[in-house]
Amino acid sequence: MEYRHKFMRGTVRSIINKAINDIRTDPRRGIRNLADLGELFSTSPVQRKFIALVRSVLKHPCNPYNELIVKMIRNVETESLQTLSLNFGYTALSYGAKTLRKRQTELGCQIPWLLIYRFDQAESQMDAREQLLSLVAQGAELGIFSFLLQPSNVQDLATAGEICRACPECLFCIAAPAALLAQGQEDSLLQIPNLLLMVEMTGSRDWPVSQWEAVEHVFHRLREAERCFGYYAYYSEEDVEFFTSPGFTRRMIQNDCLIGSYINRTPGLEALEDRVYSYVCSERGRNGKPLFVMDFYRDIDYVAKSVSGGDYLVISGGDGTPQVEISLLEKIRGNHRLQSAQ
Numbered sequence: 001m002e003y004r005h006k007f008m009r010g011t012v013r014s015i016i017n018k019a020i021n022d023i024r025t026d027p028r029r030g031i032r033n034l035a036d037l038g039e040l041f042s043t044s045p046v047q048r049k050f051i052a053l054v055r056s057v058l059k060h061p062c063n064p065y066n067e068l069i070v071k072m073i074r075n076v077e078t079e080s081l082q083t084l085s086l087n088f089g090y091t092a093l094s095y096g097a098k099t100l101r102k103r104q105t106e107l108g109c110q111i112p113w114l115l116i117y118r119f120d121q122a123e124s125q126m127d128a129r130e131q132l133l134s135l136v137a138q139g140a141e142l143g144i145f146s147f148l149l150q151p152s153n154v155q156d157l158a159t160a161g162e163i164c165r166a167c168p169e170c171l172f173c174i175a176a177p178a179a180l181l182a183q184g185q186e187d188s189l190l191q192i193p194n195l196l197l198m199v200e201m202t203g204s205r206d207w208p209v210s211q212w213e214a215v216e217h218v219f220h221r222l223r224e225a226e227r228c229f230g231y232y233a234y235y236s237e238e239d240v241e242f243f244t245s246p247g248f249t250r251r252m253i254q255n256d257c258l259i260g261s262y263i264n265r266t267p268g269l270e271a272l273e274d275r276v277y278s279y280v281c282s283e284r285g286r287n288g289k290p291l292f293v294m295d296f297y298r299d300i301d302y303v304a305k306s307v308s309g310g311d312y313l314v315i316s317g318g319d320g321t322p323q324v325e326i327s328l329l330e331k332i333r334g335n336h337r338l339q340s341a342q
Helices: 003-025 027-040 045-058 066-077 078-107 125-142 152-168 209-224 246-254 270-282 295-308 328-334
Strands: 116-117 145-149 173-177 195-200 227-237 259-264 291-293 312-316
Touching: 003 027, 027 259, 027 312, 066 259, 078 125, 078 173, 078 246, 078 295, 078 312, 116 125, 125 145, 125 270, 152 173, 173 209, 195 209, 195 259, 227 246, 259 270, 259 295, 270 291, 270 295, 295 312, 312 328
Parallel strands: 116 145, 116 312, 145 173, 173 195, 195 227, 227 259, 259 291
Antiparallel strands: none
C-alpha cells in the first residue's frame, strides 16, 4: 500500500469513527455531518453529482434513512461498521474510482467497478482459492475493491471467508441461501469486519412455516453477532407481487435486515423489471422505509457509472484451467457488454 493511501485510510477511519460517535450522541446533527463527508472525497463532476443527491436525501428531516443509519449504528459491531464504511466510502468510491479512471485512460477500455465471482465451475477448492486471490490482487491494481461472492456449497463458503480475511482493504459481499449459512460455516463468517452477508429469499412466497423459521433463525444469529446483513431474491411474474408487498417488506424490517436486493429471474421481461424498479424507487428517498431496497443490476450500473464510468463483470470459477491463471484484463477486454458502455 502506497504511503499516501495508507495515511489517507488512517485519516478517513478517524473521521468515520468520529461520525459514528456523533450520531450516537446526536443522531440528527451527526447524520447531517455525515452527509457532508462524501463531498470531501469526490474527485469528478459525476461523483459530486452523485454525492449531492445522497446529501439531499440524508439532510431532509423526514428522511427514513435517518432511522436506518441509527439502526445500523446501534445494531452493527463498531469495527465492522468502521471497516465497511471505510472500504466502501473511501477505498472503493474515492481511491478506487480515481485509480479506475486513470487505468481506463491508460488501457483504453472500460474497467468494472464491481467483480462478481461464482464458484459453481471451479475444478477444486484450491483452484477457486488461488483464482480468486489472484483476481482480487489484479482487481486492486486496476482500482477494483468491491467483490460479490456467490458460493454453491460449504467448501466454497469457507474459501470465500478466507479470501475476505486475506484482503482486509476490499469490500466483500457473500450472497448465499440460509441453509448454506447454517451448515457450520456461519460462525466463522461472523468475525469478518469487511463482509456484508446477504441471505437468499427466492421462492419464499411458498415456503412452509418451518423454512421461514429456519431463515429467521439465521437472521437472528446475524443480529446477535452484530453483523451487517440483508436479503436478496430472484423474482418472476408469479411471485413479484409477494416480494413488493408491504407485508414482506415489514417482515424483513422486523428481522433487522438493512438491505434488500431484487434480481429478475427471467431476463428480457422489461415490463416486469420496470415494475420492480418503480417499486424500489418508491421505497427509497423521503417517502421510503428504514430498509434500503435496490434493483441489483440497475442500481449497481448506476453507482458504477456515477463513480467511475465502469460497470460490473461476472466470472465463474473454472473459467481458466488449474494450470493457467485467469487474466482479469483479458476478461475485461473480452466482455462485450463493458465495451459497449464506452
